Amino acid sequence: MPAFMDALAAAVRAKRSPLMVGLDPRLGNLPDGLRPADGASLAEIAEAFRAHSCGVIDAVADLTPIVKPQAAFFEQLGPAGMTALAAVIDHAHAAGLLVCVDGKRNDIGSTAEAYADGWLGAVSPWRGDALTVSPYLGDDSLEPFTKVAAARNAGVFILVKTSNPGGGTFQDKLVDGEPLYRRVGAHVEATSAASAGECGYGVAGAVVGATYPEQLAELRAAMPHTWFLVPGFGAQGGAATDVAGGFAADGLGAVVNSSRGVIFAYEKRPHADGWQAAVRVAAEEAVQQLREIMPGG
Ligand SMILES: O=C(O)c1cc(=O)[nH]c(=O)n1[C@@H]1O[C@H](COP(=O)(O)O)[C@@H](O)[C@H]1O
Numbered sequence: 001m002p003a004f005m006d007a008l009a010a011a012v013r014a015k016r017s018p019l020m021v022g023l024d025p026r027l028g029n030l031p032d033g034l035r036p037a038d039g040a041s042l043a044e045i046a047e048a049f050r051a052h053s054c055g056v057i058d059a060v061a062d063l064t065p066i067v068k069p070q071a072a073f074f075e076q077l078g079p080a081g082m083t084a085l086a087a088v089i090d091h092a093h094a095a096g097l098l099v100c101v102d103g104k105r106n107d108i109g110s111t112a113e114a115y116a117d118g119w120l121g122a123v124s125p126w127r128g129d130a131l132t133v134s135p136y137l138g139d140d141s142l143e144p145f146t147k148v149a150a151a152r153n154a155g156v157f158i159l160v161k162t163s164n165p166g167g168g169t170f171q172d173k174l175v176d177g178e179p180l181y182r183r184v185g186a187h188v189e190a191t192s193a194a195s196a197g198e199c200g201y202g203v204a205g206a207v208v209g210a211t212y213p214e215q216l217a218e219l220r221a222a223m224p225h226t227w228f229l230v231p232g233f234g235a236q237g238g239a240a241t242d243v244a245g246g247f248a249a250d251g252l253g254a255v256v257n258s259s260r261g262v263i264f265a266y267e268k269r270p271h272a273d274g275w276q277a278a279v280r281v282a283a284e285e286a287v288q289q290l291r292e293i294m295p296g297g
Pocket residue numbers: 022024070102132161162163164207208209231232233234235236257258259260261
């Protein structure tokens with residue numbers, strides 16, 4: 001089994017696609033036919049979320065190397081939601097896709113070990129291929145994730161420069177004359193340089209928002225062994241030209257996430273062949289736009 005970043009690089013090359021489709025089901029945005037009736041139980045809503053996410057996967061599987069289910073949308077439904085999340089992960093794997101669980105986990109080292117084993121370990125009940133992780137508890141909190149991920153050929157994506165408007169509150173603050181995100185980036189890069197696989201990228205990836213194109217290009221240059229997960233494309237305003245700086249010269253090094261812009265595409269542009277056809281058209285367009293700016297795409 002190849003290391004996660006090697007598998008991701010191979011899948012991006014094979015599909016000529018750096019698009020990551022985010023699975024963020026929301027009750028109010030489900031298409032007709034899948035939307036549960038008013039007063040539906042959590043179990044009924046969870047089943048609708050499962051059906052929507054699996055339907056999205058079926059519509060885009062040949063267009064994307066990786067999907068990113070956002071755990072929050074499933075967690076809010078309690079146990080039934082988590083069962084639905086597990087089913088979505090299994091469905092994505094059956095469709096030949098890699099899966100990054102967006103959980104943004106972390107805690108003190110000894111508790112981080114439980115998160116790491118639970119989400120990424122050899123006996124993980126979730127079987128995700130990668131997990132998003134927060135760095136703000138420090139290096140000893142990140143180590144369990146990178147260790148478990150390396151042992152199991154999984155990956156982690158560590159928040160470095162997030163896409164949200166308030167991200168700079170802490171991330172841009174100067175520490176010894178440099179912004180904190182740069183410090184975090186340097187730590188992630190050191191971890192990945194020491195674990196770089198065949199494709200040249202190591203076990204630790206970085207989350208860097210499409211909404212900060214300057215910092216994206218700066219971090220790309222400073223972090224040559226680190227694969228980027230770039231959210232904020234589409235619904236948050238990031239354009240293809242904004243994410244261009246996230247790629248290495250060979251066209252690898254980044255996957256660009258779009259959630260709402262793809263999975264609810266039928267709301268703005270319905271398709272005569274149904275909601276999945278609208279989702280597919282949106283994914284095709286996103287891939288086309290990304291190919292145009294991706295070096296060698
Ligand atoms: O880690 C993430 O995926 C993430 C980090 C970040 O800085 N910004 C960000 O939007 N995300 C996630 O990426 C997805 C973006 O969704 P859309 O804005 O609908 O494309 C959501 O699931 C967010 O939780």
